[in-house]
Amino acid sequence: MSLTYICHYSEIGLKGKNRSVFEKQLMHNIKRALRANGCDPLPHLRILDKRVLASFHQPAQSDLIEKSLSDVFGLVHFAQVRQVDNDLEAIKEACLAELEPLSFDSFAIRTKRANKRFAYTSNDVNVFLGAAVVEKMNKKVNLSAPDITCFVEVLDHHSFVYARKIPGAGGLPVGTSGKIMALLSGGFDSPVAAYFALKRGATCEFIHFHSFPYTNKKSQEKVKELALQLNRYQFNAKLHLVPFAETQEDIVLNCPDSLRVVLYRRFMMRLAEKLARKNKARALLTGESLGQVASQTLANMGVVEAVTSLPVLRPLVGLDKNEIIAKAREIGTYDISVRPHDDACTRFMPKHPVIHARLYEVEKAEQALDIEAMVERDFRNIETLEL
Amino acid sequence: MNEKIYLDNAATTPLDPRVRETMFEIYKSHWGNPSGVHRFSKTMAGLLEEAREQFAGFLGCKPGEIVFTGSATESNNTVLKGIARTLQYKGNHIIISRIEHPSVAKTAGFLQKNGFDVTTLKADRQGHIDLQELKSQIRKETILVSIIFANNEIGTVQPLKEIAKICHQSGVLFHTDAVQAFGKRKIKVKELGVDLLTATAHKIYGPVGSALLYCNSGINFEPLLHGGGQEDGKRASTENIAAISGFARAADIYEQERDEENARYEKWKKEIIRTLDGKIPDMLVNGDVQKGLHNIISLSFKGADSQLLMMQLDRMGFAVSSGSACSSGSVKPSGILQACGIPDSFIRGTLRISPGRFNKDEEIEKFVRILPDIVEKVRKLS
Known part of the structure; x- marks a missing residue:
């Protein structure tokens, strides 16, 4: 027995000349998602009138397929379908068979007729099938709020019938929006921020700054797990681990204590930008949310951002902490982030961090540092993991 | 830089080169479980007893009163938990001070959570305890007083003789953590009057992982580690002869210098x-x-x-x-x-x-x- 899935994408249908690029990437991503979940052999995929049609010629588990497809950005929804010839009787049989195992009181039939040569209009089909279901199954038609909707799509050579439509992850296919260097801390926010970038079609490389030996290796292991968790949306990410303790020492030993956090972040930005340019990433991404902590004021964000000319994306800017946590639970990063770890040993934390840093003050404080040499040193010591 | x-x-x-030499010789030429009967074992048992006698000489006690352990933390845990458990029938009160090392303070805290009553003596500006306070805190349920010999952060040395006298007047056992003082001070346990004393090798240019507990022969306690009955049943584990001999050598150097x-x-x-x-x-x-x-x-x-x-x-x-x-x-x-x-x-x-x-x-x-x-x-x- 073979299984067929129809996968719908919406936005990429609007992309004009680039559409084929998006479609190719989408099909590629669907295959990778299936492969990553152990689906073997992979299905035959083809584009059919703004849908991806996936035909599994070997028996395959629908659970596995549906789990895989729900992680693929770019899909609005998908469904396992019954494929029949463009024949009204055959469509009727498929419709009854589709609805038969489901429990419901009211229903609707919604037909889309992409093939205008088909002898019946969409409405004809709706009426005909509706009558058949009422007669055979003794159910009520309800067009405004049905318990269940049976979809019929009439294409050039076949028709597809399905009643169990599964919502997709939305967004755009990963790999169609360019590459981002995402700062990953081990906390709740940054993985969620990266998720939003992936959702909009970006690929992410992850960069993590650690204070080893002041902190133990646990934070690095945690970040690796977070990156792996996010990797199911993109499959081949890189994680860059930057030893940051020496730079923190330099800052702590040479600059006023209230400016420490802002200075750390400026160095993180410098290093992230340098790596981004080398690896052809076009933006940086952080998990900052406006006003969440003292370092996340507009003044401090501005002072930090001043060291880079790449766009700094902050997708969480509009989210409250509880919304971020809810999203983290949904995407499976919460359970990893929640585990305790030494973030940066508090010996590096100031007693009273500045809330509204001024650029000239910060730049003056940095005169005590050999910025270029510090960045060079840390850059040389970056360790990269291929996930 | x-x-x-x-x-x-x-x-x-750091390890004194002379200590290293002693240990290296043993690692190079000798092995065998000191508890066995063949000649390999006998050699090791000989080295062990030789070290024990040396320590008996340094501390002015009988060889049988030396128990070798793996760390000062282990010695302190052995004393506090062992005495507490063994003398529970007499009372449940233990006295320590606010200037103890964590291996005493935290162990006392553990006992406190398990039904023992712990009194913590205060210290003056220089870190001395108040003997009058000690006297007034001892009561008939008191079974053990543990006061650090010389403090590890500030080096203050306590009046051990006076403390021992006060304890013994009330029939209470007195333990001292002498980790910092051992070597640097000449310590004769019988003259000081301490009943139990902790010392370790890695503060006197000996190896990490070798320590001892002096335990007056009249005292029995439930061991921390149960097993093969080594160290007179007070500390089961195969003895680390090279480390023990290194410890003895390190103590010997201090006797000279x-x-x-x-x-x-x-x-x-x-x-x-x-x-x-x-x-x-x-x-x-x-x-x-x-x-x-x-x-x-x-x-x-x-x-x-x-x-x-x-x-x-x-x-x-x-x-x-x-x-x-x-x-x-x-x-x-x-x-x-x-x-x-x-x-x-x-x-x-x-x-x-x-x-x-x-x-x-x-x-x-x-x-x-x-x-x-x-x-x-x-x-x-x-």
Whole structure:
């Protein structure tokens, strides 16, 4: 027995000349998602009138397929379908068979007729099938709020019938929006921020700054797990681990204590930008949310951002902490982030961090540092993991 | 920066080459489980008993009163938990002080959670306990008093003889953690009157992982480690002969060189305090400077973050430690300095400087020379 899935994408249908690029990437991503979940052999995929049609010629588990497809950005929804010839009787049989195992009181039939040569209009089909279901199954038609909707799509050579439509992850296919260097801390926010970038079609490389030996290796292991968790949306990410303790020492030993956090972040930005340019990433991404902590004021964000000319994306800017946590639970990063770890040993934390840093003050404080040499040193010591 | 100057000998000492030689000889030529009957075992058992006799000589006790353990922490746990359990029928009250090492303080805390009553004696500005308080706190349920011989952060030495006398008048056992004092002070347990004493090798240029417990022959207790009945049933585990012999060799060296070495420490201590006293304002010298251990110098600099001082010194090649520990992400001020009533603004800027056998005059001079500038710089940043 073979299984067929129809996968719908919406936005990429609007992309004009680039559409084929998006479609190719989408099909590629669907295959990778299936492969990553152990689906073997992979299905035959083809584009059919703004849908991806996936035909599994070997028996395959629908659970596995549906789990895989729900992680693929770019899909609005998908469904396992019954494929029949463009024949009204055959469509009727498929419709009854589709609805038969489901429990419901009211229903609707919604037909889309992409093939205008088909002898019946969409409405004809709706009426005909509706009558058949009422007669055979003794159910009520309800067009405004049905318990269940049976979809019929009439294409050039076949028709597809399905009643169990599964919502997709939305967004755009990963790999169609360019590459981002995402700062990953081990906390709740940054993985969620990266998720939003992936959702909009970006690929992410992850960069993590650690204070080893002041902190133990646990934070690095945690970040690796977070990156792996996010990797199911993109499959081949890189994680860059930057030893940051020496730079923190330099800052702590040479600059006023209230400016420490802002200075750390400026160095993180410098290093992230340098790596981004080398690896052809076009933006940086952080998990900052406006006003969440003292370092996340507009003044401090501005002072930090001043060291880079790449766009700094902050997708969480509009989210409250509880919304971020809810999203983290949904995407499976919460359970990893929640585990305790030494973030940066508090010996590096100031007693009273500045809330509204001024650029000239910060730049003056940095005169005590050999910025270029510090960045060079840390850059040389970056360790990269291929996930 | 290429120069590395180690001034953290109260934390752990480097291995003396002579100790290393003793251990290496054993590792090279001897093996065998000392509990066996064949000649390999007999050789090892011979080395073990030789070391035991040496320690009996140093401490003025019988060889059978020496129990070898794996660490001072183990010795202290053995005493507190073992005595508590064994003498529970007599009473459930234990007395310690606010200036104990965590291996005593935390173990007492554990016992407290398990139904024992623990009294913690206060300390004065120099870190001495109050003998009158001790006297008044002993009651008929008291089974053990454990007071540190010389404190590890400030070097203050307690009046052990007087403490022992007070304990024995009430029939209470007296244990002392002598980790810092052993070697540096001549210790005769019978003269001092202590019933139990902890000492370790890695503070006297011996190996890490070798320690002992002196236990007056009349005392029995439930062991911490159960097993093969080694060490007269007081500590099961195959004995680490090379480490034990190394420990004995290290103690033996101190018997020979104690006075000469202490004289050097005293000279350095005076030099450090005298020089810095005029140069660094708002500095406190902690502990009992006259009568305490001379190799532990505790200085507090008001308003200077000790973490920064240590980092800065490390960059200049100097290894010292601070009066606080950065554990699991939080810097906690030293409880010992708090017990002495040192203000928090000073405690946060505390350094413990502990010179050792292999330091040279020039190193101490260099340290004293650079420290004022470092303190000034760090104060500006803190």
